[in-house]
Amino acid sequence: MKKIEQITTLADWQTFRSSLPKGARIGFVPTMGALHQGHLALVEKARSENDVVLASIYVNPTQFNNPADFAAYPLDLENDLHALESVGCDAVFTPQESDIYPDGPVARVYELQGLDQCLEGALRPGHFQGVATVVDRLFDLLQPDAAYFGEKDYQQVKVIQRVAELRGGQPRIVPCPIVREKDGLAMSSRNRRLTPLQREFAPQIFEALRFAQEELAVFPVPLKALVREMRGIIEAGGHLKLEDISFALADSMTPVTDPERYLDRYPEPIQCFVSAYAGEVRLIDTHRVVESGHSPA
Ligand code: PAF
Numbered sequence: 001m002k003k004i005e006q007i008t009t010l011a012d013w014q015t016f017r018s019s020l021p022k023g024a025r026i027g028f029v030p031t032m033g034a035l036h037q038g039h040l041a042l043v044e045k046a047r048s049e050n051d052v053v054l055a056s057i058y059v060n061p062t063q064f065n066n067p068a069d070f071a072a073y074p075l076d077l078e079n080d081l082h083a084l085e086s087v088g089c090d091a092v093f094t095p096q097e098s099d100i101y102p103d104g105p106v107a108r109v110y111e112l113q114g115l116d117q118c119l120e121g122a123l124r125p126g127h128f129q130g131v132a133t134v135v136d137r138l139f140d141l142l143q144p145d146a147a148y149f150g151e152k153d154y155q156q157v158k159v160i161q162r163v164a165e166l167r168g169g170q171p172r173i174v175p176c177p178i179v180r181e182k183d184g185l186a187m188s189s190r191n192r193r194l195t196p197l198q199r200e201f202a203p204q205i206f207e208a209l210r211f212a213q214e215e216l217a218v219f220p221v222p223l224k225a226l227v228r229e230m231r232g233i234i235e236a237g238g239h240l241k242l243e244d245i246s247f248a249l250a251d252s253m254t255p256v257t258d259p260e261r262y263l264d265r266y267p268e269p270i271q272c273f274v275s276a277y278a279g280e281v282r283l284i285d286t287h288r289v290v291e292s293g294h295s296p297a
Helices: 010-019 037-049 067-071 077-086 127-142 151-166 189-193 196-201 204-218 223-235
Strands: 005-007 026-031 052-057 091-093 146-150 172-176 241-249 270-278 281-290
Touching (some): 005 010, 026 037, 026 127, 037 052, 037 077, 037 146, 037 172, 052 077, 052 127, 077 091, 091 127, 127 151, 146 151, 151 172, 151 270, 189 281, 204 223, 204 270, 204 281, 223 270
Parallel strands (some): 026 052, 052 091
Antiparallel strands (some): 270 281
């Protein structure tokens, strides 16, 4: 197994970059560490499409709208390095805050066409501007050819596609499918903070999403009724507290909010977004609940 190179300074990055063969394609997997199979699947995808695979580990302060969440974010560098190495990642960039934010940790303001204001953006003010800022800075520093992101953070992928568009289409953004535990729970660095009982009940989030998909395939259901049933599934047992269930047109991310309208009567596929708390731990998941849109009746 080839040893992974840990790059901690911009000077070391320049040295590494200049050691690469001319024209080598760089696939990039940005992360905040505490890696799981979902991240490793991104590295494997990048491995299959590029000459060099580079990951980054940096817990970005400007995307945490809740300081307690930032403070509680798990760090596990030793294990992360082993995990990345085991799937053939060539190098990992672990920058200092001053490399990312030379003028201090403040988010820039990007024209995100409202993507930062709706859905998850409305629940976490400032979050997506923080994500856009760090990702844009990493793209500037590392100049990758392609960058890989998991669709669990579906709206984040849309935001990053917009950032790449603002950068003239560089790098190519590659969305990758959600990786789930056997019981359906979407993999997340936060799952390791769950108590055994919370962990047992956490898959109810995906159960509710699958229920929505199955229900919509057979019955015309208005949004209000579906949300009521999904809440019942998520909160059954009393270990999860629903924060939000939202729906949006899957491509444009236009929120679907009419409580009386049947969800299978929109002209485009529909994506559902759930956030719920298990104690202090905020969990999110998303699923395509209507695959192809219908003409309005
Ligand atoms: O998805 C994440 O882990 C983070 O939001 C990202 C893209 C690494 C930016 O900090």
